[in-house]
Amino acid sequence: MTSLSALQLPRRARALLAELENRAVVCDLYSQSGAAVYHDLAGVGTEEIRELVRTVRGLPGPVLDLAAGSGRLTLPMLALGRDVTALDLSENLLLLLKERLDQERGRRFAERCSVVHADMRDFSLxxxxxVVLLGTSSISLLDERGREALYRAVRSHLLPKGRFLLSTLDLHAAAGQEEAELVVTGLSGRAYRLYERWERADGRRVVVVFPVQMEEEPLTVCTTAIRVLPADLLVSELTENGFAVRSRTPLGNQTARHRDVLLEAEVAA
Ligand SMILES: C[S@@+](CC[C@H](N)C(=O)[O-])C[C@H]1O[C@@H](n2cnc3c(N)ncnc32)[C@H](O)[C@@H]1O
Structure with missing residues:
Protein backbone atom coordinates (compact mmCIF):
# COMPACT_ATOMS: atom_id res chain seq x y z
CA MET A 1 0.00 0.00 0.00
CA THR A 2 1.14 3.62 -0.23
CA SER A 3 2.36 6.39 1.99
CA LEU A 4 -0.49 8.59 3.15
CA SER A 5 1.62 11.69 3.51
CA ALA A 6 0.66 13.09 0.10
CA LEU A 7 -3.03 12.22 0.46
CA GLN A 8 -5.79 13.90 2.41
CA LEU A 9 -7.58 12.05 5.20
CA PRO A 10 -11.40 11.99 5.08
CA ARG A 11 -12.78 15.19 6.68
CA ARG A 12 -14.70 13.40 9.47
CA ALA A 13 -11.67 11.27 10.35
CA ARG A 14 -9.48 14.38 10.57
CA ALA A 15 -12.02 16.05 12.88
CA LEU A 16 -12.23 12.98 15.12
CA LEU A 17 -8.44 12.72 15.37
CA ALA A 18 -8.29 16.39 16.34
CA GLU A 19 -10.93 15.80 19.06
CA LEU A 20 -8.98 12.82 20.40
CA GLU A 21 -5.78 14.90 20.55
CA ASN A 22 -2.99 12.56 21.64
CA ARG A 23 -5.26 9.76 22.92
CA ALA A 24 -5.18 8.09 19.50
CA VAL A 25 -2.25 6.00 18.28
CA VAL A 26 -2.30 6.18 14.48
CA CYS A 27 -0.71 3.30 12.57
CA ASP A 28 -0.69 1.77 9.12
CA LEU A 29 -3.29 -1.01 8.73
CA TYR A 30 -0.55 -3.32 7.38
CA SER A 31 1.98 -2.60 10.15
CA GLN A 32 2.53 -4.90 13.11
CA SER A 33 0.22 -2.76 15.28
CA GLY A 34 -2.50 -2.70 12.60
CA ALA A 35 -2.31 -6.43 11.83
CA ALA A 36 -4.92 -7.46 14.42
CA VAL A 37 -7.42 -4.96 13.01
CA TYR A 38 -6.61 -6.06 9.44
CA HIS A 39 -7.16 -9.73 10.29
CA ASP A 40 -10.39 -8.92 12.12
CA LEU A 41 -11.78 -7.01 9.13
CA ALA A 42 -10.39 -9.25 6.36
CA GLY A 43 -11.95 -12.36 7.90
CA VAL A 44 -15.50 -11.01 7.61
CA GLY A 45 -16.35 -11.47 3.92
CA THR A 46 -16.81 -15.11 2.95
CA GLU A 47 -18.57 -14.50 -0.38
CA GLU A 48 -15.31 -14.41 -2.34
CA ILE A 49 -14.23 -17.73 -0.84
CA ARG A 50 -17.59 -19.32 -1.65
CA GLU A 51 -17.45 -18.10 -5.28
CA LEU A 52 -13.82 -19.22 -5.70
CA VAL A 53 -14.59 -22.66 -4.28
CA ARG A 54 -17.60 -22.96 -6.62
CA THR A 55 -15.52 -21.91 -9.67
CA VAL A 56 -12.38 -23.93 -8.89
CA ARG A 57 -14.45 -27.07 -8.26
CA GLY A 58 -15.28 -27.08 -12.00
CA LEU A 59 -11.68 -26.55 -13.15
CA PRO A 60 -9.04 -29.31 -13.28
CA GLY A 61 -5.40 -29.20 -12.21
CA PRO A 62 -3.25 -27.87 -9.41
CA VAL A 63 -3.87 -24.40 -7.97
CA LEU A 64 -1.39 -21.53 -7.55
CA ASP A 65 -2.52 -19.03 -4.88
CA LEU A 66 -0.66 -15.74 -5.44
CA ALA A 67 -0.23 -13.29 -2.54
CA ALA A 68 -1.49 -16.13 -0.37
CA GLY A 69 -0.67 -14.46 2.94
CA SER A 70 -1.62 -16.64 5.90
CA GLY A 71 -3.80 -18.83 3.67
CA ARG A 72 -7.34 -17.44 3.79
CA LEU A 73 -7.86 -18.82 0.25
CA THR A 74 -5.18 -21.54 0.32
CA LEU A 75 -6.92 -23.61 3.00
CA PRO A 76 -10.33 -23.77 1.23
CA MET A 77 -8.50 -24.85 -1.96
CA LEU A 78 -6.73 -27.63 -0.04
CA ALA A 79 -10.08 -28.61 1.49
CA LEU A 80 -11.30 -29.18 -2.10
CA GLY A 81 -8.65 -31.92 -2.31
CA ARG A 82 -6.38 -29.96 -4.68
CA ASP A 83 -2.60 -29.64 -4.74
CA VAL A 84 -1.86 -26.00 -3.96
CA THR A 85 1.22 -23.79 -4.26
CA ALA A 86 0.96 -20.73 -1.98
CA LEU A 87 3.26 -17.84 -2.95
CA ASP A 88 3.81 -14.64 -0.97
CA LEU A 89 6.45 -11.99 -0.38
CA SER A 90 6.01 -11.91 3.40
CA GLU A 91 8.02 -14.52 5.28
CA ASN A 92 6.05 -13.75 8.46
CA LEU A 93 2.70 -14.50 6.82
CA LEU A 94 4.11 -17.66 5.22
CA LEU A 95 5.25 -18.83 8.65
CA LEU A 96 1.69 -18.32 9.88
CA LEU A 97 0.42 -20.30 6.90
CA LYS A 98 2.82 -23.16 7.68
CA GLU A 99 1.53 -23.25 11.27
CA ARG A 100 -2.03 -23.42 10.00
CA LEU A 101 -1.10 -26.25 7.61
CA ASP A 102 0.50 -28.19 10.47
CA GLN A 103 -2.68 -27.82 12.53
CA GLU A 104 -4.54 -29.66 9.74
CA ARG A 105 -2.46 -32.84 10.03
CA GLY A 106 -5.59 -35.02 9.89
CA ARG A 107 -6.41 -33.63 6.45
CA ARG A 108 -2.77 -33.85 5.23
CA PHE A 109 -2.81 -30.24 4.07
CA ALA A 110 0.94 -29.76 4.48
CA GLU A 111 1.64 -32.74 2.18
CA ARG A 112 -0.37 -31.15 -0.63
CA CYS A 113 0.81 -27.58 -0.21
CA SER A 114 4.10 -26.05 -1.44
CA VAL A 115 4.88 -22.76 0.24
CA VAL A 116 6.98 -20.38 -1.86
CA HIS A 117 8.58 -17.13 -0.79
CA ALA A 118 8.62 -15.03 -3.99
CA ASP A 119 7.41 -11.89 -5.69
CA MET A 120 4.27 -12.33 -7.79
CA ARG A 121 5.79 -9.97 -10.39
CA ASP A 122 8.76 -12.24 -11.00
CA PHE A 123 8.57 -15.95 -10.27
CA SER A 124 9.51 -19.12 -12.08
CA LEU A 125 8.19 -22.31 -10.52
CA VAL A 131 -5.86 -22.34 -11.84
CA VAL A 132 -3.93 -19.25 -10.76
CA LEU A 133 -5.70 -17.24 -8.04
CA LEU A 134 -5.15 -13.65 -7.00
CA GLY A 135 -7.90 -12.87 -4.51
CA THR A 136 -8.75 -10.22 -1.93
CA SER A 137 -8.28 -7.44 -4.53
CA SER A 138 -4.52 -7.96 -4.04
CA ILE A 139 -3.90 -6.85 -7.64
CA SER A 140 -4.34 -3.32 -6.26
CA LEU A 141 -0.94 -3.74 -4.57
CA LEU A 142 0.75 -3.48 -7.96
CA ASP A 143 1.41 -0.45 -10.16
CA GLU A 144 1.03 -0.65 -13.95
CA ARG A 145 4.51 -2.09 -14.59
CA GLY A 146 4.06 -4.53 -11.75
CA ARG A 147 0.73 -5.69 -13.21
CA GLU A 148 2.31 -6.23 -16.65
CA ALA A 149 5.04 -8.33 -15.06
CA LEU A 150 2.41 -10.29 -13.10
CA TYR A 151 0.38 -11.01 -16.28
CA ARG A 152 3.56 -12.28 -17.98
CA ALA A 153 4.41 -14.57 -15.07
CA VAL A 154 0.82 -15.87 -14.83
CA ARG A 155 0.67 -16.61 -18.59
CA SER A 156 3.80 -18.71 -18.39
CA HIS A 157 2.42 -20.75 -15.45
CA LEU A 158 -1.03 -21.67 -16.83
CA LEU A 159 -1.76 -25.07 -18.37
CA PRO A 160 -3.63 -25.02 -21.71
CA LYS A 161 -7.22 -23.91 -20.90
CA GLY A 162 -6.05 -22.96 -17.38
CA ARG A 163 -7.81 -20.04 -15.68
CA PHE A 164 -6.57 -16.89 -13.99
CA LEU A 165 -9.08 -15.83 -11.29
CA LEU A 166 -8.65 -12.36 -9.80
CA SER A 167 -10.85 -10.10 -7.74
CA THR A 168 -11.09 -6.34 -7.59
CA LEU A 169 -13.24 -3.61 -6.09
CA ASP A 170 -15.32 -1.36 -8.33
CA LEU A 171 -15.97 1.96 -6.63
CA HIS A 172 -18.95 4.06 -7.71
CA ALA A 173 -19.63 7.58 -6.48
CA ALA A 174 -21.06 10.67 -8.09
CA ALA A 175 -18.99 13.87 -8.11
CA GLY A 176 -19.13 15.39 -4.62
CA GLN A 177 -19.66 11.95 -3.00
CA GLU A 178 -15.97 11.16 -2.66
CA GLU A 179 -16.28 10.61 1.10
CA ALA A 180 -18.26 7.88 2.83
CA GLU A 181 -18.61 6.36 6.29
CA LEU A 182 -19.61 2.82 7.24
CA VAL A 183 -19.68 0.57 10.29
CA VAL A 184 -18.31 -2.96 9.96
CA THR A 185 -18.29 -5.73 12.56
CA GLY A 186 -15.06 -7.74 12.58
CA LEU A 187 -14.71 -11.50 12.94
CA SER A 188 -14.19 -11.02 16.70
CA GLY A 189 -17.52 -9.17 17.07
CA ARG A 190 -15.72 -5.85 17.55
CA ALA A 191 -17.30 -2.97 15.61
CA TYR A 192 -15.27 -0.48 13.54
CA ARG A 193 -16.19 2.82 11.93
CA LEU A 194 -14.51 3.27 8.53
CA TYR A 195 -14.07 6.64 6.87
CA GLU A 196 -13.21 6.55 3.19
CA ARG A 197 -12.09 9.24 0.79
CA TRP A 198 -11.73 8.47 -2.90
CA GLU A 199 -8.91 10.52 -4.42
CA ARG A 200 -10.12 10.15 -7.99
CA ALA A 201 -7.27 12.07 -9.61
CA ASP A 202 -4.73 9.91 -7.81
CA GLY A 203 -6.65 6.65 -8.38
CA ARG A 204 -6.57 5.72 -4.71
CA ARG A 205 -8.92 5.50 -1.77
CA VAL A 206 -7.81 6.50 1.70
CA VAL A 207 -9.41 4.53 4.54
CA VAL A 208 -9.24 5.37 8.26
CA VAL A 209 -10.47 2.78 10.76
CA PHE A 210 -11.63 3.73 14.29
CA PRO A 211 -13.05 1.34 16.87
CA VAL A 212 -16.70 2.19 17.56
CA GLN A 213 -15.95 1.96 21.32
CA MET A 214 -13.78 5.04 21.64
CA GLU A 215 -12.95 4.67 25.32
CA GLU A 216 -10.23 2.03 24.67
CA GLU A 217 -6.74 2.92 25.90
CA PRO A 218 -4.63 3.17 23.84
CA LEU A 219 -7.06 3.91 21.04
CA THR A 220 -5.61 2.39 17.86
CA VAL A 221 -6.63 4.14 14.65
CA CYS A 222 -5.49 2.52 11.39
CA THR A 223 -4.98 4.18 8.05
CA THR A 224 -4.28 2.90 4.57
CA ALA A 225 -4.30 4.11 0.95
CA ILE A 226 -5.38 1.55 -1.61
CA ARG A 227 -5.14 1.76 -5.40
CA VAL A 228 -8.58 1.66 -7.07
CA LEU A 229 -8.52 -0.67 -10.11
CA PRO A 230 -11.96 -0.87 -11.73
CA ALA A 231 -12.92 -4.17 -13.39
CA ASP A 232 -13.19 -2.40 -16.80
CA LEU A 233 -9.56 -1.28 -16.55
CA LEU A 234 -8.37 -4.78 -15.62
CA VAL A 235 -10.38 -6.34 -18.46
CA SER A 236 -8.62 -4.05 -20.98
CA GLU A 237 -5.21 -4.72 -19.42
CA LEU A 238 -5.77 -8.47 -19.46
CA THR A 239 -6.86 -8.33 -23.11
CA GLU A 240 -3.79 -6.26 -24.06
CA ASN A 241 -1.61 -8.75 -22.20
CA GLY A 242 -2.74 -11.89 -24.05
CA PHE A 243 -5.76 -13.02 -21.99
CA ALA A 244 -9.39 -13.52 -22.94
CA VAL A 245 -11.79 -12.62 -20.10
CA ARG A 246 -14.43 -15.38 -19.84
CA SER A 247 -16.61 -14.05 -17.04
CA ARG A 248 -17.17 -11.25 -14.58
CA THR A 249 -19.06 -12.21 -11.41
CA PRO A 250 -20.30 -9.81 -8.71
CA LEU A 251 -19.23 -10.89 -5.22
CA GLY A 252 -20.91 -10.42 -1.88
CA ASN A 253 -23.09 -7.62 -0.67
CA GLN A 254 -23.08 -5.12 -3.50
CA THR A 255 -23.72 -1.59 -2.29
CA ALA A 256 -24.28 1.46 -4.48
CA ARG A 257 -20.66 2.45 -3.71
CA HIS A 258 -18.66 -0.79 -3.28
CA ARG A 259 -18.91 -3.70 -5.73
CA ASP A 260 -16.46 -6.58 -5.53
CA VAL A 261 -15.98 -8.42 -8.81
CA LEU A 262 -14.33 -11.74 -9.71
CA LEU A 263 -12.76 -11.92 -13.18
CA GLU A 264 -12.05 -15.24 -14.88
CA ALA A 265 -9.52 -15.14 -17.71
CA GLU A 266 -7.62 -17.63 -19.87
CA VAL A 267 -4.69 -17.27 -22.22
CA ALA A 268 -6.09 -16.02 -25.57
CA ALA A 269 -5.89 -18.51 -28.46
C1 LIG B 1 -4.56 -8.30 1.11
S1 LIG B 1 -3.37 -9.53 1.59
C2 LIG B 1 -4.20 -10.97 0.99
C3 LIG B 1 -3.70 -12.26 1.59
C4 LIG B 1 -4.57 -13.48 1.34
N1 LIG B 1 -4.74 -13.79 -0.09
C5 LIG B 1 -5.94 -13.31 1.99
O1 LIG B 1 -6.93 -13.46 1.29
O2 LIG B 1 -5.97 -13.07 3.20
C6 LIG B 1 -2.12 -9.18 0.41
C7 LIG B 1 -0.92 -10.12 0.42
O3 LIG B 1 -0.07 -9.77 -0.67
C8 LIG B 1 1.27 -10.02 -0.29
N2 LIG B 1 2.12 -9.29 -1.24
C9 LIG B 1 2.30 -7.96 -1.36
N3 LIG B 1 3.08 -7.70 -2.42
C10 LIG B 1 3.42 -8.88 -2.98
C11 LIG B 1 4.22 -9.27 -4.09
N4 LIG B 1 4.82 -8.37 -4.86
N5 LIG B 1 4.35 -10.59 -4.36
C12 LIG B 1 3.75 -11.52 -3.58
N6 LIG B 1 2.99 -11.22 -2.51
C13 LIG B 1 2.82 -9.92 -2.21
C14 LIG B 1 1.32 -9.54 1.14
O4 LIG B 1 2.42 -10.08 1.81
C15 LIG B 1 -0.05 -10.05 1.65
O5 LIG B 1 0.06 -11.34 2.16
Whole structure:
Protein backbone atom coordinates (compact mmCIF):
# COMPACT_ATOMS: atom_id res chain seq x y z
CA MET A 1 0.00 0.00 0.00
CA THR A 2 1.14 3.62 -0.23
CA SER A 3 2.36 6.39 1.99
CA LEU A 4 -0.49 8.59 3.15
CA SER A 5 1.62 11.69 3.51
CA ALA A 6 0.66 13.09 0.10
CA LEU A 7 -3.03 12.22 0.46
CA GLN A 8 -5.79 13.90 2.41
CA LEU A 9 -7.58 12.05 5.20
CA PRO A 10 -11.40 11.99 5.08
CA ARG A 11 -12.78 15.19 6.68
CA ARG A 12 -14.70 13.40 9.47
CA ALA A 13 -11.67 11.27 10.35
CA ARG A 14 -9.48 14.38 10.57
CA ALA A 15 -12.02 16.05 12.88
CA LEU A 16 -12.23 12.98 15.12
CA LEU A 17 -8.44 12.72 15.37
CA ALA A 18 -8.29 16.39 16.34
CA GLU A 19 -10.93 15.80 19.06
CA LEU A 20 -8.98 12.82 20.40
CA GLU A 21 -5.78 14.90 20.55
CA ASN A 22 -2.99 12.56 21.64
CA ARG A 23 -5.26 9.76 22.92
CA ALA A 24 -5.18 8.09 19.50
CA VAL A 25 -2.25 6.00 18.28
CA VAL A 26 -2.30 6.18 14.48
CA CYS A 27 -0.71 3.30 12.57
CA ASP A 28 -0.69 1.77 9.12
CA LEU A 29 -3.29 -1.01 8.73
CA TYR A 30 -0.55 -3.32 7.38
CA SER A 31 1.98 -2.60 10.15
CA GLN A 32 2.53 -4.90 13.11
CA SER A 33 0.22 -2.76 15.28
CA GLY A 34 -2.50 -2.70 12.60
CA ALA A 35 -2.31 -6.43 11.83
CA ALA A 36 -4.92 -7.46 14.42
CA VAL A 37 -7.42 -4.96 13.01
CA TYR A 38 -6.61 -6.06 9.44
CA HIS A 39 -7.16 -9.73 10.29
CA ASP A 40 -10.39 -8.92 12.12
CA LEU A 41 -11.78 -7.01 9.13
CA ALA A 42 -10.39 -9.25 6.36
CA GLY A 43 -11.95 -12.36 7.90
CA VAL A 44 -15.50 -11.01 7.61
CA GLY A 45 -16.35 -11.47 3.92
CA THR A 46 -16.81 -15.11 2.95
CA GLU A 47 -18.57 -14.50 -0.38
CA GLU A 48 -15.31 -14.41 -2.34
CA ILE A 49 -14.23 -17.73 -0.84
CA ARG A 50 -17.59 -19.32 -1.65
CA GLU A 51 -17.45 -18.10 -5.28
CA LEU A 52 -13.82 -19.22 -5.70
CA VAL A 53 -14.59 -22.66 -4.28
CA ARG A 54 -17.60 -22.96 -6.62
CA THR A 55 -15.52 -21.91 -9.67
CA VAL A 56 -12.38 -23.93 -8.89
CA ARG A 57 -14.45 -27.07 -8.26
CA GLY A 58 -15.28 -27.08 -12.00
CA LEU A 59 -11.68 -26.55 -13.15
CA PRO A 60 -9.04 -29.31 -13.28
CA GLY A 61 -5.40 -29.20 -12.21
CA PRO A 62 -3.25 -27.87 -9.41
CA VAL A 63 -3.87 -24.40 -7.97
CA LEU A 64 -1.39 -21.53 -7.55
CA ASP A 65 -2.52 -19.03 -4.88
CA LEU A 66 -0.66 -15.74 -5.44
CA ALA A 67 -0.23 -13.29 -2.54
CA ALA A 68 -1.49 -16.13 -0.37
CA GLY A 69 -0.67 -14.46 2.94
CA SER A 70 -1.62 -16.64 5.90
CA GLY A 71 -3.80 -18.83 3.67
CA ARG A 72 -7.34 -17.44 3.79
CA LEU A 73 -7.86 -18.82 0.25
CA THR A 74 -5.18 -21.54 0.32
CA LEU A 75 -6.92 -23.61 3.00
CA PRO A 76 -10.33 -23.77 1.23
CA MET A 77 -8.50 -24.85 -1.96
CA LEU A 78 -6.73 -27.63 -0.04
CA ALA A 79 -10.08 -28.61 1.49
CA LEU A 80 -11.30 -29.18 -2.10
CA GLY A 81 -8.65 -31.92 -2.31
CA ARG A 82 -6.38 -29.96 -4.68
CA ASP A 83 -2.60 -29.64 -4.74
CA VAL A 84 -1.86 -26.00 -3.96
CA THR A 85 1.22 -23.79 -4.26
CA ALA A 86 0.96 -20.73 -1.98
CA LEU A 87 3.26 -17.84 -2.95
CA ASP A 88 3.81 -14.64 -0.97
CA LEU A 89 6.45 -11.99 -0.38
CA SER A 90 6.01 -11.91 3.40
CA GLU A 91 8.02 -14.52 5.28
CA ASN A 92 6.05 -13.75 8.46
CA LEU A 93 2.70 -14.50 6.82
CA LEU A 94 4.11 -17.66 5.22
CA LEU A 95 5.25 -18.83 8.65
CA LEU A 96 1.69 -18.32 9.88
CA LEU A 97 0.42 -20.30 6.90
CA LYS A 98 2.82 -23.16 7.68
CA GLU A 99 1.53 -23.25 11.27
CA ARG A 100 -2.03 -23.42 10.00
CA LEU A 101 -1.10 -26.25 7.61
CA ASP A 102 0.50 -28.19 10.47
CA GLN A 103 -2.68 -27.82 12.53
CA GLU A 104 -4.54 -29.66 9.74
CA ARG A 105 -2.46 -32.84 10.03
CA GLY A 106 -5.59 -35.02 9.89
CA ARG A 107 -6.41 -33.63 6.45
CA ARG A 108 -2.77 -33.85 5.23
CA PHE A 109 -2.81 -30.24 4.07
CA ALA A 110 0.94 -29.76 4.48
CA GLU A 111 1.64 -32.74 2.18
CA ARG A 112 -0.37 -31.15 -0.63
CA CYS A 113 0.81 -27.58 -0.21
CA SER A 114 4.10 -26.05 -1.44
CA VAL A 115 4.88 -22.76 0.24
CA VAL A 116 6.98 -20.38 -1.86
CA HIS A 117 8.58 -17.13 -0.79
CA ALA A 118 8.62 -15.03 -3.99
CA ASP A 119 7.41 -11.89 -5.69
CA MET A 120 4.27 -12.33 -7.79
CA ARG A 121 5.79 -9.97 -10.39
CA ASP A 122 8.76 -12.24 -11.00
CA PHE A 123 8.57 -15.95 -10.27
CA SER A 124 9.51 -19.12 -12.08
CA LEU A 125 8.19 -22.31 -10.52
CA UNK A 126 9.11 -24.73 -13.33
CA UNK A 127 5.56 -26.11 -13.53
CA UNK A 128 2.12 -25.09 -14.76
CA UNK A 129 -1.28 -24.86 -13.05
CA UNK A 130 -4.92 -25.38 -13.93
CA VAL A 131 -5.86 -22.34 -11.84
CA VAL A 132 -3.93 -19.25 -10.76
CA LEU A 133 -5.70 -17.24 -8.04
CA LEU A 134 -5.15 -13.65 -7.00
CA GLY A 135 -7.90 -12.87 -4.51
CA THR A 136 -8.75 -10.22 -1.93
CA SER A 137 -8.28 -7.44 -4.53
CA SER A 138 -4.52 -7.96 -4.04
CA ILE A 139 -3.90 -6.85 -7.64
CA SER A 140 -4.34 -3.32 -6.26
CA LEU A 141 -0.94 -3.74 -4.57
CA LEU A 142 0.75 -3.48 -7.96
CA ASP A 143 1.41 -0.45 -10.16
CA GLU A 144 1.03 -0.65 -13.95
CA ARG A 145 4.51 -2.09 -14.59
CA GLY A 146 4.06 -4.53 -11.75
CA ARG A 147 0.73 -5.69 -13.21
CA GLU A 148 2.31 -6.23 -16.65
CA ALA A 149 5.04 -8.33 -15.06
CA LEU A 150 2.41 -10.29 -13.10
CA TYR A 151 0.38 -11.01 -16.28
CA ARG A 152 3.56 -12.28 -17.98
CA ALA A 153 4.41 -14.57 -15.07
CA VAL A 154 0.82 -15.87 -14.83
CA ARG A 155 0.67 -16.61 -18.59
CA SER A 156 3.80 -18.71 -18.39
CA HIS A 157 2.42 -20.75 -15.45
CA LEU A 158 -1.03 -21.67 -16.83
CA LEU A 159 -1.76 -25.07 -18.37
CA PRO A 160 -3.63 -25.02 -21.71
CA LYS A 161 -7.22 -23.91 -20.90
CA GLY A 162 -6.05 -22.96 -17.38
CA ARG A 163 -7.81 -20.04 -15.68
CA PHE A 164 -6.57 -16.89 -13.99
CA LEU A 165 -9.08 -15.83 -11.29
CA LEU A 166 -8.65 -12.36 -9.80
CA SER A 167 -10.85 -10.10 -7.74
CA THR A 168 -11.09 -6.34 -7.59
CA LEU A 169 -13.24 -3.61 -6.09
CA ASP A 170 -15.32 -1.36 -8.33
CA LEU A 171 -15.97 1.96 -6.63
CA HIS A 172 -18.95 4.06 -7.71
CA ALA A 173 -19.63 7.58 -6.48
CA ALA A 174 -21.06 10.67 -8.09
CA ALA A 175 -18.99 13.87 -8.11
CA GLY A 176 -19.13 15.39 -4.62
CA GLN A 177 -19.66 11.95 -3.00
CA GLU A 178 -15.97 11.16 -2.66
CA GLU A 179 -16.28 10.61 1.10
CA ALA A 180 -18.26 7.88 2.83
CA GLU A 181 -18.61 6.36 6.29
CA LEU A 182 -19.61 2.82 7.24
CA VAL A 183 -19.68 0.57 10.29
CA VAL A 184 -18.31 -2.96 9.96
CA THR A 185 -18.29 -5.73 12.56
CA GLY A 186 -15.06 -7.74 12.58
CA LEU A 187 -14.71 -11.50 12.94
CA SER A 188 -14.19 -11.02 16.70
CA GLY A 189 -17.52 -9.17 17.07
CA ARG A 190 -15.72 -5.85 17.55
CA ALA A 191 -17.30 -2.97 15.61
CA TYR A 192 -15.27 -0.48 13.54
CA ARG A 193 -16.19 2.82 11.93
CA LEU A 194 -14.51 3.27 8.53
CA TYR A 195 -14.07 6.64 6.87
CA GLU A 196 -13.21 6.55 3.19
CA ARG A 197 -12.09 9.24 0.79
CA TRP A 198 -11.73 8.47 -2.90
CA GLU A 199 -8.91 10.52 -4.42
CA ARG A 200 -10.12 10.15 -7.99
CA ALA A 201 -7.27 12.07 -9.61
CA ASP A 202 -4.73 9.91 -7.81
CA GLY A 203 -6.65 6.65 -8.38
CA ARG A 204 -6.57 5.72 -4.71
CA ARG A 205 -8.92 5.50 -1.77
CA VAL A 206 -7.81 6.50 1.70
CA VAL A 207 -9.41 4.53 4.54
CA VAL A 208 -9.24 5.37 8.26
CA VAL A 209 -10.47 2.78 10.76
CA PHE A 210 -11.63 3.73 14.29
CA PRO A 211 -13.05 1.34 16.87
CA VAL A 212 -16.70 2.19 17.56
CA GLN A 213 -15.95 1.96 21.32
CA MET A 214 -13.78 5.04 21.64
CA GLU A 215 -12.95 4.67 25.32
CA GLU A 216 -10.23 2.03 24.67
CA GLU A 217 -6.74 2.92 25.90
CA PRO A 218 -4.63 3.17 23.84
CA LEU A 219 -7.06 3.91 21.04
CA THR A 220 -5.61 2.39 17.86
CA VAL A 221 -6.63 4.14 14.65
CA CYS A 222 -5.49 2.52 11.39
CA THR A 223 -4.98 4.18 8.05
CA THR A 224 -4.28 2.90 4.57
CA ALA A 225 -4.30 4.11 0.95
CA ILE A 226 -5.38 1.55 -1.61
CA ARG A 227 -5.14 1.76 -5.40
CA VAL A 228 -8.58 1.66 -7.07
CA LEU A 229 -8.52 -0.67 -10.11
CA PRO A 230 -11.96 -0.87 -11.73
CA ALA A 231 -12.92 -4.17 -13.39
CA ASP A 232 -13.19 -2.40 -16.80
CA LEU A 233 -9.56 -1.28 -16.55
CA LEU A 234 -8.37 -4.78 -15.62
CA VAL A 235 -10.38 -6.34 -18.46
CA SER A 236 -8.62 -4.05 -20.98
CA GLU A 237 -5.21 -4.72 -19.42
CA LEU A 238 -5.77 -8.47 -19.46
CA THR A 239 -6.86 -8.33 -23.11
CA GLU A 240 -3.79 -6.26 -24.06
CA ASN A 241 -1.61 -8.75 -22.20
CA GLY A 242 -2.74 -11.89 -24.05
CA PHE A 243 -5.76 -13.02 -21.99
CA ALA A 244 -9.39 -13.52 -22.94
CA VAL A 245 -11.79 -12.62 -20.10
CA ARG A 246 -14.43 -15.38 -19.84
CA SER A 247 -16.61 -14.05 -17.04
CA ARG A 248 -17.17 -11.25 -14.58
CA THR A 249 -19.06 -12.21 -11.41
CA PRO A 250 -20.30 -9.81 -8.71
CA LEU A 251 -19.23 -10.89 -5.22
CA GLY A 252 -20.91 -10.42 -1.88
CA ASN A 253 -23.09 -7.62 -0.67
CA GLN A 254 -23.08 -5.12 -3.50
CA THR A 255 -23.72 -1.59 -2.29
CA ALA A 256 -24.28 1.46 -4.48
CA ARG A 257 -20.66 2.45 -3.71
CA HIS A 258 -18.66 -0.79 -3.28
CA ARG A 259 -18.91 -3.70 -5.73
CA ASP A 260 -16.46 -6.58 -5.53
CA VAL A 261 -15.98 -8.42 -8.81
CA LEU A 262 -14.33 -11.74 -9.71
CA LEU A 263 -12.76 -11.92 -13.18
CA GLU A 264 -12.05 -15.24 -14.88
CA ALA A 265 -9.52 -15.14 -17.71
CA GLU A 266 -7.62 -17.63 -19.87
CA VAL A 267 -4.69 -17.27 -22.22
CA ALA A 268 -6.09 -16.02 -25.57
CA ALA A 269 -5.89 -18.51 -28.46
C1 LIG B 1 -4.56 -8.30 1.11
S1 LIG B 1 -3.37 -9.53 1.59
C2 LIG B 1 -4.20 -10.97 0.99
C3 LIG B 1 -3.70 -12.26 1.59
C4 LIG B 1 -4.57 -13.48 1.34
N1 LIG B 1 -4.74 -13.79 -0.09
C5 LIG B 1 -5.94 -13.31 1.99
O1 LIG B 1 -6.93 -13.46 1.29
O2 LIG B 1 -5.97 -13.07 3.20
C6 LIG B 1 -2.12 -9.18 0.41
C7 LIG B 1 -0.92 -10.12 0.42
O3 LIG B 1 -0.07 -9.77 -0.67
C8 LIG B 1 1.27 -10.02 -0.29
N2 LIG B 1 2.12 -9.29 -1.24
C9 LIG B 1 2.30 -7.96 -1.36
N3 LIG B 1 3.08 -7.70 -2.42
C10 LIG B 1 3.42 -8.88 -2.98
C11 LIG B 1 4.22 -9.27 -4.09
N4 LIG B 1 4.82 -8.37 -4.86
N5 LIG B 1 4.35 -10.59 -4.36
C12 LIG B 1 3.75 -11.52 -3.58
N6 LIG B 1 2.99 -11.22 -2.51
C13 LIG B 1 2.82 -9.92 -2.21
C14 LIG B 1 1.32 -9.54 1.14
O4 LIG B 1 2.42 -10.08 1.81
C15 LIG B 1 -0.05 -10.05 1.65
O5 LIG B 1 0.06 -11.34 2.16
Missing amino acids: GRRFG
